[in-house]
Amino acid sequence: MDDLLNRTRAAVWHPCTQMKQLEAAPPLAIARGEGVWLIDTDERRYLDAISSWWVNLFGHCNPRINAAITDQLGKIEHVMLAGATHEPVVALSERLAALTGLGHAFYGSDGASATEIALKMSAHYWRNQGQPEKNGFVSLKNGYHGETVGALSVTDIPLFKSTYEPLLRHTVQVPTPDARLAEPGETAEAYALRCAGALEAHLAEHAATTAALIVEPLVQGAAGMAMYHPAYLARARELCDRYRVHLIADEIAVGFGRTGTMFACEQAPPLPLAGAGIKTVRPDFMCLSKGITGGYLPLSAVLTSDDVYAAFWGDATARGFLHSHSYTGNPLACSAALAVLDIFEHDNVIAANRVRAIEFTSLLAELAAHPRVRHFRHLGMIWAFEVADATPGFSARLHRAALAQGVFIRPIGGTVYAMPPYVTSADEMRALADALLVCLADPEI
Ligand SMILES: *Cc1c(COP(=O)(O)O)cnc(C)c1O
Secondary structure (H helix, E strand, O other): OHHHHHHHHHHOOOOOOOHHHHOOOOOOOEEEEEEOEEEEOOOOEEEEOOHHHHOOOOOEOOHHHHHHHHHHHOOOOOOOOOOOOOHHHHHHHHHHHHHHOOOEEEEEOOHHHHHHHHHHHHHHHHHHOOOOOOOEEEEEOOOOOOOOHHHHHHOOOHHHHHHHHHHOOOOEEEOOOOHHHOOOOOOHHHHHHHHHHHHHHHHHHHHHHEEEEEEOOOEEOOOOOEEOOOHHHHHHHHHHHHHOOEEEEEOOOOOOOOOOOOOHHHHOOOOHHHOOOOOOOOOOEEEEOHHHHOOOOOOEEEEEOHHHHHOOOOOOHHHOOOOOOOOOOOHHHHHHHHHHHHHHHHOOHHHHHHHHHHHHHHHOHHHHOOOOEEEEEEEOOEEEEEEOOOOOOHHHHHHHHHHHOOEEOOOEOOEEEEOOOOOOOHHHHHHHHHHHHHHHHOOOO
16 A cells, blocks of 8 residues: 555656645555445545546446446457447437437547537637637636636636636636525525526627637536526526527536436526427537546547537538547447446436435435534535535545545535435445534534
8 A cells, every 4th residue: 555655656646636745645545446435455445425526427346337348348449430430439429319409429538628629619610600700708607617728718716727827718707606696585596597697798798709608507516516596507598599609518517417317407497488399408519528438438528409510511621620539439438328328227317316315315414404514505416515614724634534434525625515426325325424424523624
């Protein structure tokens, strides 16, 4: 174990980490995984309460996903997707189209690349329509869309962004509908609609130079699991239509059942203006990653409408979308994604999670009522709260204290959240609640 830690300190540059802090707080040396459990090189077990950075859905070493990848390994591991195609990428594209109503799937390898693809496609769309001046982007205050240069331009988390500001393109942030920011007595819905008013004011003035609005539907994850009312999405869709601006739904974190529906956009209520038969908000672009492979392999997809796709069709090569990544549509990753969709269907996961979530919320009741806890909130398979008296260093202290209780959890500032795999049992959730209660009982944390 110590040997592995020394080697990791010497050779691995860890993400999102000031490496000097690894001296005092070494990373967990994980040897293997089993369901919701991470097992270290000393055979200690830790409950993976945040699904390994929100990617895991059905546990570690899931036999069904393992089998699908193993089966694909015997056929072909990878072939470039320009000039070739294969069954897993075709089948996955068909199934994602059937689930979202967005019939064309472009693939990348991780979330940030999906954001880049959506931004480039949107601006290129307007160029192909003879409106190259429509190339600006609007995003929400406190939003997060990844950390490559283009994605960071629409991200609004100062800790990740400020240092790189000189490298970034100017974009505009409009008020976030984060329900915690409502005035006393104002409902989440009323506040969401007030924020939509600010979006409208911006679009009314700048639509001619705006390509797209990009949002995290219903939950701004990196902002600290900020949740907002679905009326915002419905109104944003209406405004984007009215002002001819694309709506990019970044479902990288919330897609694949995390908010209680397969995709968060499905929860936006139908608008009187939406027309008969339209039940959900359909974005022009939907970015997917994280849970798409059940947390197995890097894969992202950008799904687009027929209208977007049609704008790239033509005889001129440069009218096409000439973007590529070496591992685009990797067959092993696609086979994992297909296994994930099979599990959703076969186990009726969305319905089962609805029951599971009610039980889990009741298991967390004591935490919700804890004197140090504020803004306890829940949506689908996400639970979050703020610790009122959190002082600097709280996140690292709680992380360490929870490890001692057998729980792997990483608060965002003073926000503690659980985002457990969908195979978590009631006993495991009770263990998580008990561990957090022990941590909060310590006034030093
Ligand atoms: C994680 C995340 C991204 C970036 O995905 P990476 O795979 O980390 O590049 C983008 N948007 C949202 C909403 C995310 O949660």
